[in-house]
Amino acid sequence: xxxxxxxxxxxxxxxKAAGMWTPITTAVxxxxxxxxxxxxxxxxxxxxxxxxxxxxxxxxELSVASARELISCMQTALDAFGEG
Amino acid sequence: xxQGLLAETVTxxxxxxxxxxxxxxxxxxxxxxxxxxxxxxxxGWDEPTKEIARRFAAEGYIAISPNLYHRFGPDLAADDxxxxxxxxxxxxxxQFLGDAAGAIRFxxxxxxxxxxxxxxxxxxxxxQSFLAACELSVDAAVDCYGAFVVSSSPPELxxxxxxxxxxxxxxSCPILGLFxxxxxxxxPDEVAQIDAELTRLGKEHEFHTFENAGHGFFAVDRxxxxxxxxxxxxxxxxxxxxxxLR
Numbered sequence: 139x140x141x142x143x144x145x146x147x148x149x150x151x152x153x154k155a156a157g158m159w160t161p162i163t164t165a166v167x168x169x170x171x172x173x174x175x176x177x178x179x180x181x182x183x184x185x186x187x188x189x190x191x192x193x194x195x196x197x198x199e200l201s202v203a204s205a206r207e208l209i210s211c212m213q214t215a216l217d218a219f220g221e222g
Numbered sequence: 223x224x225q226g227l228l229a230e231t232v233t234x235x236x237x238x239x240x241x242x243x244x245x246x247x248x249x250x251x252x253x254x255x256x257x258x259x260x261x262x263x264x265x266g267w268d269e270p271t272k273e274i275a276r277r278f279a280a281e282g283y284i285a286i287s288p289n290l291y292h293r294f295g296p297d298l299a300a301d302d303x304x305x306x307x308x309x310x311x312x313x314x315x316x317q318f319l320g321d322a323a324g325a326i327r328f329x330x331x332x333x334x335x336x337x338x339x340x341x342x343x344x345x346x347x348x349x350q351s352f353l354a355a356c357e358l359s360v361d362a363a364v365d366c367y368g369a370f371v372v373s374s375s376p377p378e379l380x381x382x383x384x385x386x387x388x389x390x391x392x393x394s395c396p397i398l399g400l401f402x403x404x405x406x407x408x409x410p411d412e413v414a415q416i417d418a419e420l421t422r423l424g425k426e427h428e429f430h431t432f433e434n435a436g437h438g439f440f441a442v443d444r445x446x447x448x449x450x451x452x453x454x455x456x457x458x459x460x461x462x463x464x465x466x467l468r
Contacts, residue, residue: 140264140345142312143375144308164309166305170308171263173304177444178445186305191295197305
């Protein structure tokens with residue numbers, strides 16, 4: 139379905155795509171039909187710099203299972219690091 | 223079937239008298255031809271949507287698909303425009319209806335038009351085709367698995383989708399509904415609720431639910447594609463438009 143699910147998170151950091159680093163300020167997160175991945179539904183994350191054109195975003199389309207795996211992996215890594 | 227087609231991007235006047243792009247596909251020949259409004263889905267004004275427009279042209283219809291995401295950037299790639307739409311919280315019902323009305327006006331103004339216009343949409347576009355049947359001057363409408371017609375999106379989401387079934391008394395044309403038995407949104411129970419309400423209101427409609435098919439079974443570029451449902455669905459659509467638009 140077109141779920142219309144959209145969440146967003148403020149971020150501090152950078153992302154690299156097409157050979158270029160860019161600051162990122164926001165992640166726009168949805169679970170919906172992907173554009174490129176051959177999946178019915180995907181976790182879609184657009185990493186954007188609010189001041190830059192949308193075409194310069196860094197985009198992810200992940201299967202729901204692999205997205206959960208990624209989240210678990212990131213959580214494990216952060217837990218291991220502690221509060222920093 | 224028409225082997226010779228003309229397909230191009232045109233400019234139409236949409237909501238708020240703003241100019242937007244639209245994809246127009248029509249058969250070559252003097253016509254006149256009936257028209258079809260092809261509503262793109264939430265992932266955008268993409269190539270599969272334009273392919274559907276060309277299919278209708280080959281079947282003898284003037285098809286138009288307005289770029290509902292034009293205002294996010296007229297020259298954006300479809301995926302970028304969809305990303306901008308997501309970030310903005312999609313488009314409003316008012317904007318959709320204004321853009322769709324502009325596309326219908328454009329169709330009816332073409333010298334090769336019969337004046338009869340149907341609407342069709344898939345997924346989010348299915349819901350919007352239902353809206354077109356309620357609010358716009360169309361002669362037939364096809365809703366392919368449109369969600370949130372009788373249900374709402376979860377309240378915790380920042381962008382709520384509200385039910386539109388309360389607009390059903392205003393429906394002024396026959397409706398064809400095509401659904402998948404394995405779809406969760408709209409679920410078979412929701413489809414039954416819509417069916418019952420249209421029956422109660424005396425609105426001409428025919429609903430078909432395909433076994434072994436879920437959401438998006440017409441989408442040829444996705445795993446959800448189901449050949450039996452899609453082939454039979456196209457037959458039903460062409461028969462429906464043939465009866466009500468020709």
